[in-house]
Amino acid sequence: xxxxxxxxxxxxxxxxxxxxxxxxxxxxxxxxxxxxxxxxxxxxxxxxxxxxxxxxxxxxxxxxxxxxxxxxxxxxxxxxxxxxxxxxxxxxxxxxxxxxxxxxxxxxxxxxxxxxxxxxxxxxxxxxxxxxxxxxxxxxxxxxxxxxxxxxxxxxxxxxxxxxxxxxxxxxxxxxxxxxxxxxxxxxxxxxxxxxxxxxxxxxxxxxxxxxxxxxxxxxxxxxxxxxxxxxxxxxxxxxxxxxxxxxxxxxxxxxxxxxxxxxxxxxxxxxxxxxxxxxxxxxxxxxxxxxxxxxxxxxxxxxxxxxxxxxxxxxxxxxxxxxxxxxxxxxxxxxxxxxxxxxxxxxx
Amino acid sequence: xxxxxxxxxxxxxxxxxxxxxxxxxxxxxxxxxxxxxxxxxxxxxxxxxxxxxxxxxxxxxxxxxxxxxxxxxxxxxxxxxxxxxxxxxxxxxxxxxxxxxxxxxxxxxxxxxxxxxxxxxxxxxxxxxxxxxxxxxxxxxxxxxxxxxxxxxxxxxxxxxxxxxxxxxxxxxxxxxxxxxxxxxxxxxxxxxxxxxxxxxxxxxxxxxxxxxxxxxxxxxxxxxxxxxxxxxxxxxxxxxxxxxxxxxxxxxxxxxxxxxxxxxxxxxxxxxxxxxxxxxxxxxxxxxxxxxxxxxxxxxxxxxxxxxxxxxxxxxxxxxxxxxxxxxxxxxxxxxxxxxxxxxxxxx
Numbered sequence: 001x002x003x004x005x006x007x008x009x010x011x012x013x014x015x016x017x018x019x020x021x022x023x024x025x026x027x028x029x030x031x032x033x034x035x036x037x038x039x040x041x042x043x044x045x046x047x048x049x050x051x052x053x054x055x056x057x058x059x060x061x062x063x064x065x066x067x068x069x070x071x072x073x074x075x076x077x078x079x080x081x082x083x084x085x086x087x088x089x090x091x092x093x094x095x096x097x098x099x100x101x102x103x104x105x106x107x108x109x110x111x112x113x114x115x116x117x118x119x120x121x122x123x124x125x126x127x128x129x130x131x132x133x134x135x136x137x138x139x140x141x142x143x144x145x146x147x148x149x150x151x152x153x154x155x156x157x158x159x160x161x162x163x164x165x166x167x168x169x170x171x172x173x174x175x176x177x178x179x180x181x182x183x184x185x186x187x188x189x190x191x192x193x194x195x196x197x198x199x200x201x202x203x204x205x206x207x208x209x210x211x212x213x214x215x216x217x218x219x220x221x222x223x224x225x226x227x228x229x230x231x232x233x234x235x236x237x238x239x240x241x242x243x244x245x246x247x248x249x250x251x252x253x254x255x256x257x258x259x260x261x262x263x264x265x266x267x268x269x270x271x272x273x274x275x276x277x278x279x280x281x282x283x284x285x286x287x288x289x290x291x292x293x294x295x296x297x298x299x300x301x302x303x304x305x306x307x308x309x310x311x312x313x314x315x316x317x318x319x320x321x322x323x324x325x326x327x328x329x330x331x332x333x334x335x336x337x338x339x340x341x342x343x344x345x346x347x348x349x
Numbered sequence: 350x351x352x353x354x355x356x357x358x359x360x361x362x363x364x365x366x367x368x369x370x371x372x373x374x375x376x377x378x379x380x381x382x383x384x385x386x387x388x389x390x391x392x393x394x395x396x397x398x399x400x401x402x403x404x405x406x407x408x409x410x411x412x413x414x415x416x417x418x419x420x421x422x423x424x425x426x427x428x429x430x431x432x433x434x435x436x437x438x439x440x441x442x443x444x445x446x447x448x449x450x451x452x453x454x455x456x457x458x459x460x461x462x463x464x465x466x467x468x469x470x471x472x473x474x475x476x477x478x479x480x481x482x483x484x485x486x487x488x489x490x491x492x493x494x495x496x497x498x499x500x501x502x503x504x505x506x507x508x509x510x511x512x513x514x515x516x517x518x519x520x521x522x523x524x525x526x527x528x529x530x531x532x533x534x535x536x537x538x539x540x541x542x543x544x545x546x547x548x549x550x551x552x553x554x555x556x557x558x559x560x561x562x563x564x565x566x567x568x569x570x571x572x573x574x575x576x577x578x579x580x581x582x583x584x585x586x587x588x589x590x591x592x593x594x595x596x597x598x599x600x601x602x603x604x605x606x607x608x609x610x611x612x613x614x615x616x617x618x619x620x621x622x623x624x625x626x627x628x629x630x631x632x633x634x635x636x637x638x639x640x641x642x643x644x645x646x647x648x649x650x651x652x653x654x655x656x657x658x659x660x661x662x663x664x665x666x667x668x669x670x671x672x673x674x675x676x677x678x679x680x681x682x683x684x685x686x687x688x689x690x691x692x693x694x695x696x697x698x
Contacts (some may be wrong), residue, residue, distance in 0.1 A: 137597050137600060147533055150540065151541060182586060184496055184581070184582055184585040184586065191499065191582070192499055192500060192582070216585075216586070216589050217585065217586040217587065217588065217589025217590035217591075217592075217593060218589040218590065218592055218593030218596070219593070220593060220594075221590065221593040221594045221597040222593055222596075222597070230586075232533070233533055233540070233541070233583065234582065234583055234586055236533040236566065237531060237533065237566040237579075237583055237586065237587050238566065238586050238587065238590045239566065240565050240566025240567040241566035241567065241569055241570065241587045241590045241591050241594070242566075242590050242591070242594045243566075243567055244566060244567030244568070244569060244570040244571055244591075245569075245590070245591045245594040245595055245598075246594055246597075246598055247567070247570070247571075248485065248486050248571070248595075249594075249595055249598040249599065249602075250598065251486060252626055252629075252630065253598075253602055253626070255626075256619070256623055256625070256626045257619060257622070259622050260621065260622050262618045262619065262621060263618065263619040263622035263623075265615075265618045265619075266614075266615040266616065266618030266619030266620075266622075267615065267619065268615070269611045269612065269614045269615030269618065270605070270606060270611065270612040270615025270616065270619065271615075272609065272611060272612070273605045273606070273608050273609050273611070273612035273615075274605055274612075276605070276608075277602070277604075277605045280601075281598075281601065
């Protein structure tokens with residue numbers, strides 16, 4: 001079938017791999033018709049695990065790649081000597097045209113370094129970025145960069161805005177996404193030069209989506225914009241702070257239900273509604289960070305997720321392929337002629 | 350009495366000034382014996398408002414300074430022409446020795462600019478910083494800088510660590526505070542050069558408190574350390590993201606209690622416990638950001654707070670004076686000879 005999608009899976013990456021990968025593939029297969037998988041990992045083990053997943057066998061091909069990438073391996077080392085790892089071979093399957101996208105729950109730095117080396121950047125993109133989405137007061141918001149680039153110049157931030165817009169449109173299905181640059185105030189005079197220059201460029205460019213200017217930290221959970229653009233340092237800190245705060249408040253709420261007899265009774269009545277709330281803000285529903293700006297679809301799953309979460313990450317890769325996210329990004333970048341935007345400062349990573 | 354403390358109050362700053370200032374002073378006066386206030390604002394109005402607060406009259410002196418600083422005034426402009434404002438005059442009272450500290454709920458940028466100009470920096474301090482504290486899983490944590498310095502070099506971060514330690518000890522009463530540098534990973538190789546160099550210096554210096562290395566965004570709400578040190582850009586974003594996320598989850602919880610008949614019944618039983626939770630995480634209990642590194646005690650209250658919150662900010666100023674926070678900071682800075690730590694890069698603000 002012409003609309004068949006093939007996803008390469010690194011079956012050796014993640015705290016509970018290969019179980020979550022194989023079981024996750026079986027969940028994803030039911031959710032997404034016309035999807036097949038190429039599994040990279042220990043052939044014998046994978047065959048046994050696939051056999052245990054009802055109905056999965058005919059949707060997967062297994063390729064033997066028993067070598068995994070250690071969770072604490074240095075990216076610089078892995079790119080030199082990791083060609084036989086399951087991670088590298090899964091990425092390589094995309095490059096070779098055997099798969100349309102790749103998903104891994106392994107070492108983030110290694111995955112990014114390998115993906116950049118093997119898949120290369122999309123023409124016109126200077127710096128790929130890590131993007132993800134999470135629940136907010138108004139729905140869902142995309143944020144990038146989440147850690148690929150520690151320091152960014154104005155050109156990088158403009159690229160991230162374009163990439164984030166495509167991601168919001170492709171994965172969240174938002175028609176005309178609003179975009180904000182993360183800053184310490186909304187006034188035009190706030191922030192460093194890269195932010196001010198990026199804002200100026202974004203106002204002048206004929207962007208897809210709608211650039212609304214600067215946003216602040218509390219605008220992220222409020223869902224003030226569909227796409228929050230920032231450097232990888234700030235994005236990483238903001239994302240982890242938000243996750244940690246959500247965990248803190250949830251712990252406070254659990255504790256509150258336990259701290260008196262009457263509160264415990266109250267919980268019995270309210271339990272069903274709180275179960276729904278837990279389901280709505282379940283981190284497994286927001287799993288899957290996309291490496292945007294590469295010439296290929298590469299999605300990073302959280303390492304500690306389970307099969308349900310891994311299936312969500314597979315879904316992100318499938319949607320990027322199905323709705324042509326990268327093709328759309330390429331067209332936009334060509335039209336805007338980003339090469340003409342010369343960065344005034346050299347950014348380091 | 351020798352241990353009497355006098356606090357200057359900018360009665361014209363804040364969304365609901367002068368009401369919150371006068372009523373806040375009356376709450377603080379009951380909480381802290383031996384405290385007196387000098388109120389700067391419209392004399393007639395203040396006299397009428399003070400008269401309405403039972404028992405406050407004998408604890409306050411009113412000085413006429415009817416001119417306020419606009420919430421959107423530019424700091425650069427205010428420092429040139431704002432000498433007659435209530436904010437300037439309140440700061441000046443500290444400089445003149447008429448007060449031991451000053452509290453304002455007005456324009457943050459203006460307050461910081463004026464305080465730096467009038468009070469000057471403590472000897473040996475290169476960059477003052479804004480510090481505040483908030484609830485975490487393990488108690489309370491101090492974070493700085495929250496926005497005074499957009500970019501920081503290693504010397505600034507070392508200073509912030511020393512200042513944060515003093516603040517945690519003085520205001521939270523923590524014996525030997527642990528200190529962490531905010532980064533995107535805990536490994537020594539993570540982050541930019543300023544962070545790596547600051548970590549190196551902090552390991553080598555004979556600091557008060559205990560430097561534990563790098564911490565990440567989720568360590569802030571987890572309370573992994575007593576003092577989180579970061580540049581003003583990242584600190585501002587992290588604080589606002591945490592506040593916004595707490596608001597989001599609380600909204601989800603409120604909604605959950607409303608979304609079914611049984612949940613509403615549950616709320617009736619659990620209400621008392623949730624009221625206690627609300628009280629525990631009440632932002633008014635954590636109001637009062639200290640400008641550390643100045644030769645004088647200057648506390649910024651949230652502009653939107655009420656009298657109870659303003660009284661908390663007054664309490665921060667009182668504790669800094671009472672427990673000799675600045676004297677302790679001065680001694681530490683002299684002992685460590687920070688001047689010998691030459692910054693390798695020039696930071697801008």
